[in-house]
Amino acid sequence: MDSECAELQRAEMEALMAIYTSESFAFSTNENNIISGSIDAEVDADVCRQFIDAAHSNQSAGSMDWRRVKYLPPIRLDFTLPAAYPMAAAPQVSLSCCWLGDRALDAVMQGVLDIWSAEQGMCVLNSYIDHLRHDLQPSSILQISLGDDSGAAEGHMRSIVAYGNAKHKQYFESRAYTCLICMEEQTGRHCMELSCTHVFCRQCLSDYLGVLVTDGNILQMICPHLDCRKLDEPTIIGDSELDELLTNEQLTRIRGLREQRLLELNPMNYAKCPRTGCGKMVECDRKIERLCICQCGFTFCRICLRAWHGTNPCFSTASNEILEQYKRALVTEDKWGDSTDRKDLEARYGAKRLKQLLRQGIEELMSLDLIRSTTMCCPKCQMAIKKSYGCNHMQCSRCSTHFCYLCGSRIDQTEPMSHFNSRNSRCSQKLFDGIEATDNDTSAAQEAEQDEANLFIRLAFG
Numbered sequence: 001m002d003s004e005c006a007e008l009q010r011a012e013m014e015a016l017m018a019i020y021t022s023e024s025f026a027f028s029t030n031e032n033n034i035i036s037g038s039i040d041a042e043v044d045a046d047v048c049r050q051f052i053d054a055a056h057s058n059q060s061a062g063s064m065d066w067r068r069v070k071y072l073p074p075i076r077l078d079f080t081l082p083a084a085y086p087m088a089a090a091p092q093v094s095l096s097c098c099w100l101g102d103r104a105l106d107a108v109m110q111g112v113l114d115i116w117s118a119e120q121g122m123c124v125l126n127s128y129i130d131h132l133r134h135d136l137q138p139s140s141i142l143q144i145s146l147g148d149d150s151g152a153a154e155g156h157m158r159s160i161v162a163y164g165n166a167k168h169k170q171y172f173e174s175r176a177y178t179c180l181i182c183m184e185e186q187t188g189r190h191c192m193e194l195s196c197t198h199v200f201c202r203q204c205l206s207d208y209l210g211v212l213v214t215d216g217n218i219l220q221m222i223c224p225h226l227d228c229r230k231l232d233e234p235t236i237i238g239d240s241e242l243d244e245l246l247t248n249e250q251l252t253r254i255r256g257l258r259e260q261r262l263l264e265l266n267p268m269n270y271a272k273c274p275r276t277g278c279g280k281m282v283e284c285d286r287k288i289e290r291l292c293i294c295q296c297g298f299t300f301c302r303i304c305l306r307a308w309h310g311t312n313p314c315f316s317t318a319s320n321e322i323l324e325q326y327k328r329a330l331v332t333e334d335k336w337g338d339s340t341d342r343k344d345l346e347a348r349y350g351a352k353r354l355k356q357l358l359r360q361g362i363e364e365l366m367s368l369d370l371i372r373s374t375t376m377c378c379p380k381c382q383m384a385i386k387k388s389y390g391c392n393h394m395q396c397s398r399c400s401t402h403f404c405y406l407c408g409s410r411i412d413q414t415e416p417m418s419h420f421n422s423r424n425s426r427c428s429q430k431l432f433d434g435i436e437a438t439d440n441d442t443s444a445a446q447e448a449e450q451d452e453a454n455l456f457i458r459l460a461f462g
Helices: 002-019 043-053 102-117 125-135 150-173 202-215 239-245 248-265 315-336 340-349 351-374 443-462
Strands: 025-029 035-041 074-083 092-098 177-179 186-187 192-193 198-199 270-272 282-283 291-293 300-301 393-397 401-404
Touching: 002 025, 002 125, 035 125, 043 300, 074 125, 092 102, 102 125, 102 315, 192 202, 192 239, 198 202, 202 239, 202 248, 202 291, 248 270, 282 291, 315 340, 315 351, 340 351
Parallel strands: none
Antiparallel strands: 025 035, 035 074, 074 092, 177 186, 192 198, 270 282, 291 300, 393 401
16 A cells, blocks of 8 residues: 555656646655655635735734735645555645734634545645635634734735735736837836836836936926826836836936935025035034034035034125125215225225125126026926926926916916916916016116116226
């Protein structure tokens, strides 16, 4: 009988090797010709869904968001075949699974033993696996449980998520998809599925993102599908996806643009290290105002970006105050002929230095006037935007706000043309018009400001 049992065992092992891959099935024979091994039973997708749905309202399943889970890790069956199996002895088996507790595993084991009772004398390992894959049903006992140990439960959660991701990737790469940009059919290996389930070929996504990176539109790194772009909160292409699609140079530019945006949105809390060769983003000290300490060791002032000067006024602030005093002294001398204040300031700070400050101030004002005269500020973030071509419907590259370039008012992004088609709008029928001057008169105050500006220009550059 032993030789007949051995022959049946060898035949069963050969059959299992033909059915299962080497990753899910393995066995060995010891010096006594006793066979032992393990089989990973991948639970059927429909059965997984039943357990996952039951876990939504099951407190014992932990705090995990089970809606993100599509697959459950396999149940492992470890076996040892006695010499008298299958004719006179049952296989010795044990079960292990990261998402079933001890009580649930005991219930599953009872179902496995019932199969031997019904099929005694036959090779039953494959029947055991079929039962584990297809016949389990959630119940008050048989349900997902990650255990009471928070550390072990967290490890089980990571295992479940990692297995689900790997399984989904394997399934995705085995199919063919039509890219929603170029409309060509590609295998899943050459495509990417975003979290919104829209699928694009990697080449199209790389080209799409490359244009956004070049233009600096990091806020527009969203799913390119029209249905997503219409949403108030469209699907954002994540960092892990960007790492797969973009070059190191492009990723470096994205990090720089993000830091710049962070600095623009939080100028009171962040600053860039001014040290040559560093330039890292630094979070300002929460307790000491203006103090910034960079990882490179340089300590500086957030306002003037110079070495930390404690409570002393910033160099730029002091320079501005001196410049204002000098400008008042120049006006006084021009109107009343009194040069006392001017000479006193020039003796204290130097005439050459004061004229240099005056020249820099005028250049800054001229640049500011040029920006104001040739741009329109975003009504939300106040960034100056210049239109080089196209219509007057604008979208801010920093905050994505839609607005009118003529009047600067916000526009409904779902119906942008209503602003230009409404008879009650001041920009009615002016979608492609330029900015029209409304008042050519110059007030006395404006003439006085111009005379003062001419005086400063003459003294600074004359």
